[in-house]
Amino acid sequence: MRLLKNIWQQIMDINPFKGDVLPSRVYLFERGRPCLPFPHLLNYKTPLALFDAFYTNAKSSDLFERDNRYLYVMGMPPVFITRDPAVIRAILLATGDKPGQFDRDTTPMTGIARVTGVNSLLYANGKVWRKQKQMSAGPFGKGSLFQPEEFHEFEKTFRKTIEKRLIVLRDAQKVSKKNISRVEIENEIQPIMLEMLVNNFFGGSVEYKELRERYVPALLSLIDYMITNTVAPNLSAIHQFISGKGTDVKRWREALEDLTDIALSGRGEKSGHWKNFIDKVEDEEALRSNIRVFLAGALEATSSFATWTLSHLSRQPELQEQIYSEVKDIDVYDPESLTEAKLLNQCLNETLRLTPSLYFFPRKATADTWLKLDDTRKIMIPKNTTIRLDIWNANRNEAFWGKEISGYPADTFSPLRWDELTRRGITRKNLTHFGFGLGARVCPGQFLGQLEVGLVVGAFIKVFKFKAVTNASGVRAGVTTKPDDGTLMDLELR
Template identity: 50%
Template sequence: MRDLNHLLCESLPGYRRVLRLPKQLFAVCPFDGDCLPSRVRLFDPGSGRPSLPFPHRWNYQDPVWILEAYFWKADEEMGPGRHNRYLDVPGFAPVLVTRDPGMIRAIATATGDREGQFDRDTLPSVGIARATGTDTLLYANGAEWKKQRKIAACPFGKTTLFQPEQFNEFAETFRTTVRSRIEVLREHLASSGHESVEIRLESEVKVVMLEMLTNNFFGAEISYAELRDRYVPALERVIDHIVSDTVKNRMGIPWRRFPSLSKRILQAKEDDAAFEELTHLVLAPRAQKRALWKQFKSDAPDEKLISNLKVFLAGALEATTSYATWAISHLARHADAQERVYDEVKEIDVYTPEALAGASYLRDVLDETLRLTPSLYFLPRRATTDTWVTTSDERKILIPWGTHILLDVWHANRHEDHWGVEATGFPATEFEPGRWRNLAAKGRATKDILHFGFGHGPRVCPGKHLGELEVGLTVGAFVKTFRFTADHAENPARAGVSTKPADGTLVRMSLR
């Protein structure tokens, strides 16, 4: 009988859910081990909690607050429940949320294609899949993910990106763009008679990032004006649609099938057409083996690459824009840090890999940016079977099959227990690049002070090295060229696919 139950559990998800139901009805904890999470109530009237602990039509635009709901008043608790919480609603799979860096690292490391490992949870990505397709490195799991990861390894690798020819193309395109923007700013200041100008930089940074992606990385030839006026606005609206579609489209019907009866649907279809057009523009250089395509080792037909290219264009644009705008936003509020970066980059005329590597304080600024304001504010995982997880300090937890796991990087990186004065010399919620030198002086190994800014483990972001290259160039050149400040000390976030400064990176800037 026991063997029959085991067979049914392994082969019939519905049978598992039925067996789980009595424990759910009596609020029995579905986890085991010495690191048990605390239960979160689905509804908790009178608690002052900022949100329900699940996304719905009225809160999906504030996803950081949904994570916050899991840890509402958690600091009053001691023990493993302080940083590990779960929701278990009868009839549904449990949801485990952790802001424990040790647990995040252990689960991320145990994610992969082998039997018993965690999958990337596809539930938060259904909107992306409907917009781009399901056969992508982002959405796939198991053997399909491993195959696509192998194909992407060479063109995204650090060795490829930092080859002199490839790197110099990035640097030259960026210099050309910066020169043109400086001239525009000079003309504006001359005509206005002012010494400084107030501007929201997010849209400008997006154009620069998309230009480097399309023209340098993929070898396309798209003008700055086309990127600014056509493709960036279309991609912004596509990404906004992806976020809302993930929550609102419960029927799972692709919006492309809807008749064009409203301006909103008509605009969405026009944006999708622009996205498709941009994808084919970056695919076209493959035939001539230009730019990254020289390193692309696959005989897959072009049509098989479309979905991954769409994910990459939208995802890389979001992530690098988030990373760069947060760094600029923090530096705008920390004049001393801005001047220290300037002292490092003011003599750099050619941004070689060696020059960037020598700018150690800029590196600390970028690491602190990813710690305090990570682009990827949570990492979704799903248990493929009943799985024991052991952290590096030997704590253990049994996570049952089907559990949705949210690795809450945002709150892990901001908690005093993990990144505060005792651990790093500075408060966890403050932007302090000096904490990285403190940690180095204490002999803390890099593996022990992870900010998870690009994820971690086998499913680390494949564009990590590209993102660091682009953002290093952008922030370094921006600080060298401009002096900039922010009017408000507060620096709140808005979150969607990634996080960004809520004010659109509003700064007052002048030429140095």
């Protein structure tokens, strides 16, 4: 019955949404778009263009209709894409495991689940997700990470790891006897982030060389494979069979399993941060699934966060010097000293706003759901609607983040906008950049990620002056976003 209703509404061009404000329709075939408005083998590696395809012909004078769009074809439920921060906020806050709430749409993560497991915090829904969330609340919570005694031990091991790697980079430059060295910083950041997670957080033991030469390449290749396996699983399997690449995939998966074993090795002695995990785990495979997700996620998300921050700063030398004056005398990055490094924190916040690692969140309507916005307007989203919350474009929305609101254009890296927002009485409670999500599904690793990236960026600025090779970086998007030049820059020792 619903299928017939959908077909009838589509033929008659009846908007399936209801309420005070309605999204406008996207048609399957229209001129002038960068690509078709659905993922396929020709556009899946340029997902931001896919979002742009939804907005290209939105010519309505109404801002809501331009920022909220839906696709309605072939009798299927609507696909709803929004770059409207108010709508995104309302949907994220109405997400959970209660009847009638929005749930995560797992479609974009099927390839990931086939590799990491279906019972992970990333993929699971309902009661299974709730259990996974409870398991991760202790070790990743702010109250656990920032307990003074524990934090100092934790921060010290992180700081030593970073300093050790930067010393190697510094010494290599001294040996070369060059004043300036050209380096792709992304290649340096990735093994550092993985080392901090495996050795410092989980208390494992793996050599840096093995991380750099085996585990990082294997995980990056596996992540790329997961994306292809999500978009075209059958074609991916055929390609593996014909090309013999199945052997490579097996080797990458073995590397992830080995690294998972290393991360779990400190569990018995409660080394690293294991003492904050639940002692008895009902589902050991679910624990392994979550560790796999944490390993791949940390490599992707924190590397993205750190490289984007350094990329932005590489084009603003005056900001580098101001941050250097903040951090040059900081030897311990405890919560107090990090708070005092005000500009560094503003740069981190601005990075998450302008270039978020996680550029969209997938959701699905489990029932006909009335959504109430902060200004009391309402919209009804039909049951089974596929929802894509476009964080990348929402965080660049001029009406919410632009000059009239923050004093600076929305599409520029301007850390001082956070001072201006404070001066105007606008707080994070009123304005959210969704860098780590919001609501029940907020990223559990947000505090760990902020700590890691703050330490890396602060330590990097203490050792080097750095300048981007190109005038601007484009964006490379897969599971996360990254600068498309590998964060290529010229380094000069201070």
